Amino acid sequence: MVCCIKNHPLDPVGACGASPSEVEQVLRAVRADEDEDEEDFSNNASLPEWKQKCIRYYYDCRNLGWTGKCDDCLRYCEGQLGNWPFNWCTRREGR
Secondary structure (H helix, E strand, O other): HHHHHHHOOOOHHHHHHHOHHHHHHHHHHHHHHHOOOOOOOOOOOOHHHHHHHHHHHHHHHEEEEOOOHHHHHHHHHHHHHOOOOOOOOOOOOHH
């Protein structure tokens, strides 16, 4: 859902079937990423803990150069209620 909303920012409800609250949460997170380079997940406080965990792993995957396709791993994690697929996306050895 996150990727779809990012790819269709002008009509995420129609293109992705997203609810207005989902769109707001994703766009708020995108804006926060653009505004800050630090790890600040305070804007996710209203999300369930399992979803916050997925977002933190996704952030690490993207920004720390983990192996695998981070977007796919995020979708899997969201579908599995917080179980990140470490066999797909994990830290690179030596880091």
